[in-house]
Amino acid sequence: MIPKNKDPEYLYLHVPFCESICYYCDFCHVVYHAGMAEKWLDAVSYELEQRHVNRELKTIYIGGGTPTSLSAAELEKLLCLLDPYRAQVREYTVEVNPGTLDDEKADILKRHGVNRVSVGMQSGNDELLKTIGRKHTFEDVRNCIGILRKAGICSFSLDIMYGLPGQTMQDLDETLADALSLEPGHLSLYSLTIPENTVFARRGVQPADEDLEADMYEHIVSVLTGRGYEHYEISNFALPGCRSLHNQAYWRYDDFYGIGAGASGKENHVRYDHPSSLKAYIEDPMRTDDTPLTLNDEMFENLMMSLRMREGLDMRQFQERYGVSFEQVFGTKAQRWIDEKYLIYENQHVRCTEKGMEILNTVLADMMDEVQ
Ligand code: SF4
Structure with a gap:
């Protein structure tokens, strides 16, 4: 739960x-x-x-x-x-x-x-x-x-x-x-x-x-x-x-409110998207398309967003949020990318190296297999 x-x-x-x-x-x-x-x-x-x-x-x-x-x-x-x-x-x-x-x-x-x-x-x-x-x-x-x-x-x-x-x-x-x-x-x-x-x-x-x-x-x-x-x-x-x-x-994959036509937000394990139609928003400002996020969705999306940053993903926060360690979920795949110097563990974070940043999408596509 x-x-x-x-x-x-x-x-x-x-x-x-x-x-x-x-x-x-x-x-x-x-x-x-x-x-x-x-x-x-x-x-x-x-x-x-x-x-x-x-x-x-x-x-x-x-x-x-x-x-x-x-x-x-x-x-x-x-x-x-x-x-x-x-x-x-x-x-x-x-x-x-x-x-x-x-x-x-x-x-x-x-x-x-x-x-x-x-x-x-x-x-x-x-x-x-x-x-x-x-x-x-x-x-x-x-x-x-x-x-x-x-x-x-x-x-x-x-x-x-x-x-x-x-x-x-x-x-x-x-x-x-x-x-x-x-x-x-x-x-x-x-x-x-x-x-x-x-x-x-x-x-x-x-x-x-x-x-x-x-x-x-x-x-x-x-x-x-x-x-x-x-x-x-x-x-x-x-x-x-x-x-x-x-x-x-x-x-860092924190929750945020998304207000207004065309805005998206994420609150309490649900992502919501307002319709982009201004008319639809004015008629019903609370109408949204909601996507409940599973634990696997969140763990992967958190990784995907955080690897964009030079500091990478905070592994202590990952454990606190999801009750499981980063290594348990992504460790095997991550190790391969670390061995090839695309990823690195540093100060309780996992982050991309310079050359890892250049092929971030490939790294992520590979890591996604762990949560599918
Ligand atoms: S059309 Fe408007 S929102 Fe789009 S880039 Fe131009 S100024 Fe920005």
Whole structure:
């Protein structure tokens, strides 16, 4: 019998509105519409109450979509809804798209305790930004950071994409230099993927060549670690003291609330997914697709998420959570990967080596056999 988990201490809230739709994006989003935003806010208010959200949250993360596509009044209303839950919050992040933040909105964020912002920079090259359907320029990114700093929000992360259509190594290098010129504490870098139902998929755009993408990844790691950033997760880099507490909760496989259309959460051995339809969410904010997680599901998913981090999986926590040791469940397979220097045991953790990170999916596919 799996013991009941304590209430989640982490909350993700999804804002489904964007000012326009980027060509590669299949996130849950609709073009901003004031009437819908009002109804959506009522639905969020209802969900927060019905879910009896823990008032001692450690992190709040408002993502999207584009949270700052809401009007100043709507943004304030949303943050007021979250005020009762933020007394203990150490990290309060809001995603921002350049060009959608002004002094008024930045002051609202600051007043409601937001202390970290994730900025969708994507590239420093204005032509490439246009190619992928972004409506901002690099100058807008620079202005956005200026507005944040003026409002007193100095902790920020930049999202950057690589493997863009036609992008060269030199373009990437210039983007990294542009990003570093803004002195971010944190950077997230993702290669372009082209999911179905995107403008790019309809246009038949192909992802970058695998070898070029691998070279780009290596280059990113080398440049950023050379500038003092810790490569603490496959796609994430932080200066000392600037790691994302919220994202680390996902990778450590902690429970978290998922609020809003298109959001997913995990509470007490159940994963739930809200419908991505905004209309369906407004009609019934508590309607979710629920997936009960078995002990085997949880043990494997915990491993899968934690191996993404440089520190790896905490084996003491694994034993506490599941009542069985990591070695008992995965030990035989793990030993083979350790012998070949893809995994390593260190400080009560099992983690990937540098070359293990490069073939993480292969390692995981092999370990999965142990829990099927
Ligand atoms: S990438 Fe971000 S801003 Fe662009 S459409 Fe998707 S959610 Fe909206």
